[in-house]
Amino acid sequence: MNSEEDVYRSGFCAFVGRPNAGKSTLTNALVGSKIVITSDKPQTTRRAVRGVLSRPDGQLVLVDTPGLHRPRTLLGQRLNDVVRGTLADVDVIGFCLPADEKIGPGDRFIAAELSQLKAPVVAIVTKTDRASKPRIAEQLMAVGQLGEFAEVVPVSAVAGEQVDLLADLLIARLPTGPQLYPSEVRTDESDESRIAELIREAALADVRDELPHSIAVTVEEMNPRDTEGRPPLLDIFATLHLERTSQRPIILGAGGSRLKRIGTDARHGIEELLGQRVNLKLHVSVMGEWQRDPKKLDRLGF
Numbered sequence: 515m516n517s518e519e520d521v522y523r524s525g526f527c528a529f530v531g532r533p534n535a536g537k538s539t540l541t542n543a544l545v546g547s548k549i550v551i552t553s554d555k556p557q558t559t560r561r562a563v564r565g566v567l568s569r570p571d572g573q574l575v576l577v578d579t580p581g582l583h584r585p586r587t588l589l590g591q592r593l594n595d596v597v598r599g600t601l602a603d604v605d606v607i608g609f610c611l612p613a614d615e616k617i618g619p620g621d622r623f624i625a626a627e628l629s630q631l632k633a634p635v636v637a638i639v640t641k642t643d644r645a646s647k648p649r650i651a652e653q654l655m656a657v658g659q660l661g662e663f664a665e666v667v668p669v670s671a672v673a674g675e676q677v678d679l680l681a682d683l684l685i686a687r688l689p690t691g692p693q694l695y696p697s698e699v700r701t702d703e704s705d706e707s708r709i710a711e712l713i714r715e716a717a718l719a720d721v722r723d724e725l726p727h728s729i730a731v732t733v734e735e736m737n738p739r740d741t742e743g744r745p746p747l748l749d750i751f752a753t754l755h756l757e758r759t760s761q762r763p764i765i766l767g768a769g770g771s772r773l774k775r776i777g778t779d780a781r782h783g784i785e786e787l788l789g790q791r792v793n794l795k796l797h798v799s800v801m802g803e804w805q806r807d808p809k810k811l812d813r814l815g816f
C-alpha cells in the first residue's frame with residue numbers, strides 16, 4: 515500500500531475575486547513564469563489562461579479568470595458566463611481578497627455565488643506586504659465571517675510570502691489522479707495569444723481611465739524573415755482595436771510617439787517570451803462599439 519507521501523494529486527483550480535484583487539500576480543508567483551498579464555487597472559484579464567504548477571506530489575492547473583462583476587455590456591455578460599462555466603468545473607477555488615482593502619459589496623456578491631458551488635473554497639488574503647500585522651489579523655477575521663471556507667490563508671505574491679504554503683493547501687484539496695500535462699509545460703496558451711496579451715499590457719501601461727476596456731489586440735501575421743545566417747528575426751503584424759474614433763489620437767500620442775513606445779515595450783516582452791529578435795508592426799483600427807456587438811466579439815475571440 516502507498517504511504518501518504520506517495521499520493522499524487524492533480525486537478526484544476528480557479529482564482530476569483532474582484533478586479534485588482536491580485537489573481538494574476540498570484541498565478542504567476544505560483545507557476546514561476548510570467549504567463550498572465552498584470553496591470554494596476556481593473557479588469558485586464560479577459561481569457562481563462564491556464565498556468566501549470568508541477569511538483570513531485572501533484573499538479574495544479576490554474577485557470578485564471580476575469581473578475582466576477584455586475585455586467586454592464588455584452589462583453590461583461592460573456593465574461594461572467596465564462597467565469598461561472600469555469601467555476602462549475604474546477605476541483606478547488608481560491609477566493610482572493612486584498613489585505614489592504616475593506617471587504618465590500620463586490621466581495622459579498624462573489625461569496626454568495628461561491629456558496630452555491632460544490633468545490634471547496636480557499637480564501638486567500640492577498641498583498642499582505644501592503645498591510646500591517648494588526649490589519650492582516652483584522653482582515654482574516656472579517657474573511658472568516660464572510661462564508662464557509664476550507665482554509666483562510668494570508669499571502670504576498672510580490673514578496674513571495676506563504677506562496678508555497680498556498681500551493682500545499684490547494685494541492686491537498688485535489689483528487690488523487692495522474693499527471694495532466696508534461697512537467698515542463700507552464701501554460702497551454704498559444705504564443706499568438708500570449709503575444710496579443712503582451713501588446714495589450716504595454717498599451718494599458720501607457721493609457722488611463724476609460725481606455726483599458728476599449729482595447730483589444732489581434733495578431734494578424736507572424737513571419738520568420740530570411741536573415742541569411744544572421745540571428746533569426748520574426749516579423750509580427752498586430753492590430754490594436756479601439757471602440758471609438760476619439761480614442762485614436764490618445765493611443766497614437768503626439769506624432770505617433772505613444773504608439774511607438776507601446777510597440778517598443780511590447781517588443782521587449784515578446785522577445786523575452788520567444789527568445790528571439792522581433793520586428794513588431796502595430797496598426798490601429800476603430801471597430802466601433804465592439805464590446806456590445808456579438809459579431810465583433812466573435813471575431814476578437816470572446
Ligand SMILES: Nc1nc2c(ncn2[C@@H]2O[C@H](COP(=O)(O)OP(=O)(O)OP(=O)(O)O)[C@@H](O)[C@H]2O)c(=O)[nH]1
Nearest residue numbers: 534535536537538539553556557558559641671672
Ligand atoms: N504589493 C503587492 N501588490 C500586489 C500583490 N499582488 C498583486 N499586486 C498588485 O495589484 C495590482 C493588481 O494585480 P493583478 O494580479 O493584476 O490583479 P487581478 O486580480 O488579476 O486583476 P484583474 O485582472 O483586474 O481581475 C497590480 O498592480 C499588482 O502588481 C502583492 O502581493 N503585493
